Amino acid sequence: MNGKQAVVLFGALSQETRLKIIRMLVVAGPAGMAAGAIAEAVGVSASNVSFHLKELERAGLVAAERDSRSIVYSAAYEQLTGLIRFLMEDCCGGRPEICAPVTHTIDICCATAAEENKP
Amino acid sequence: MNGKQAVVLFGALSQETRLKIIRMLVVAGPAGMAAGAIAEAVGVSASNVSFHLKELERAGLVAAERDSRSIVYSAAYEQLTGLIRFLMEDCCGGRPEICAPVTHTIDICCATAAEENKP
DNA sequence: TTCATAATTCAATAATCCTATAAGTATTGA
DNA sequence: TCAATACTTATAGGATTATTGAATTATGAA
Structure with a gap:
């Protein structure tokens, strides 16, 4: 983890919808959740959730995998723990x-x- | 810690200069550093470091205390640990x-x- | 008091980010 | 193949945020 990466990760977490999504996926565990279920849970439109999920994916905080018609997103725990380590280093x-x-x-x-x- | 607070904290950390400042203060410990020393260390102008320190203070990530002509800033560890707890809850x-x-x-x-x- | 130092505030500009709408792609089932 | 479902992409707007340089406030020393 370097400074520029960390800035991108913190930026990804500094938005209400995205933070809700990440926290939900952190609780959901490796099984993850479908984009539609996430949209419903956080109460935003499909296109909006897609925009934010892409932002999270770009930062490497979530992984996406297609399952039939759905696309299932899950938290990237290593990135989260790496970010925490970076922040609290020494x-x-x-x-x-x-x-x-x-x-x-x-x-x-x-x-x-x-x-x-x-x- | 609630969601809105956490968004503000992550927003404060999602900027290169501010992240550098916080990481430096986290290492510096309770003694903190003067605004001028911080500006020099991160290589930005006085007015720019002042802007970012204010942002960090607004978020509650740093505390400021005047010491003669200098204003000394130090990291607010409880906020940082609270934020990490919030992110990794359950x-x-x-x-x-x-x-x-x-x-x-x-x-x-x-x-x-x-x-x-x-x- | 007067000057120098340390830092903040202000104003204008530039850059970035978020939301909504509309159109597009992939997958499944009739 | 046609329609429906589940998401994504593109675009345009309005809002927020960052940077710079000049002016301002607070403190300490001559």
Whole structure:
């Protein structure tokens, strides 16, 4: 990840519709969602959602795959985690307590979700 | 953190000069840096850095404090960590391996920096 | 007080981004 | 093949954002 890439990614995330989409896809997981379902969920027109999905795809934040008539989009987790790493690089300058809240909360999120997912 | 706030924060980070500033302040730590030093480091005019610092302040990503003739800016870590939490909320849907890379890398960053900082 | 330094504000211009509408492409089923 | 479904692309507008240079405010030193 370099600065110019990161600017593009942050730009892709700095729009209400696109941020809603990404957050939804992050929750949806690798299975992803069809463009139509996304449009309905965020409440925008087909052409508008298409415009924003293309923007997200251009940034590399989502991947698209056709499934019959639908096109299914899914979150690119590696890009997201790479972006976070880039932003917090050398973050704490020897003060772990400064960036600990990030790792702590994400660990809890993972653990909770995994727990709920058990059979 | 809510969606509208997050959009403002991502917007603040989606500009080359501002991203450079934030990353520099994240490394600089609580001591922060004066506006003039920031301008020189990122290579832009005083009025331009002032414009961008104001934008970052408006978003709540930096705090400003006057010190004699200088105005010293420092990163608002809680906002950054809050933003990351918001983005990755319920991220992995029971698959901890998906978001583990984030927490792992930040943990390593903290540990390494803390180690290097020992007397 | 007067001058120099540090930074902000203002105004004008240039660049970029978002939305809506309309037209186009791919896929499936009658 | 014809029509319907699911999306995408093109275009044109209005809105927001970035940059520059000149003017302004705040602080400290001679």
